[in-house]
Amino acid sequence: MDSSRQKLDVLLAGVARGDEAAFAALYQATSPKLYAVALRILRSKEAAEDVVQDCYFKIWERARDFDPKIAAPVTWMAAIVRNRALDEVRKWAGRPKADVSELEQLESDDEHPVEILGRREDVERLRRCLEGLEPDKRQMVRLAYLDGMSREALAQRFDRPEGTIKTWLHRSLAQLKGCLEQ
Secondary structure, three states, X not given: OOHHXXXXXHHHHXXXXXXXXXXXXXXXXXXXXXXXXXXXXXXXXXXXXXXXXXXXXXXHHHHHHOOOOOOXXXXXXXXXXXXXXXXXXXXXXXXXXXXXHHHHHOOOOOOOHHHHHHHHHHHHHHHHHHHOOOXXXXXXXXXXXXXXXXXXXXXXXXXXXXXXXXXXXXXXXXXXXXXXXX
């Protein structure tokens, strides 16, 4: 576990106990990231600031609910901000179409910070699930889906019939899917 994650875990634990200094330090350490999440969704500096302030109030109230075994602190807080920002967007949906089209014109190809954090956690889960496969099958899955090796090439490399390779890949993917769904 990296030291910044440990620091945030400690700060959130302090917030859960009502420690105002821990709350101030948590705000200092995380507000730029959480503001970026809100701004990415809302496209309005004022609305993003309002949402982030509301969310820090929620974080203060709900810090006891945080479980470091389930999520990283930033992921947990970003989810609160994301959900609150999406609620705000839903409110806007009832407004005249002109407001919505302005939001659409501001779209960006930048990846959303919450998506980046979620993808990191997904990659870690996939790595753990891959480790659960037999070594040959793990290597075969990596060669097929990461390196793009064909079934024919895999059959030659593993000295097995192509049908066997197809079956092994199918079963390995089913095993990975089951593991990832847990």
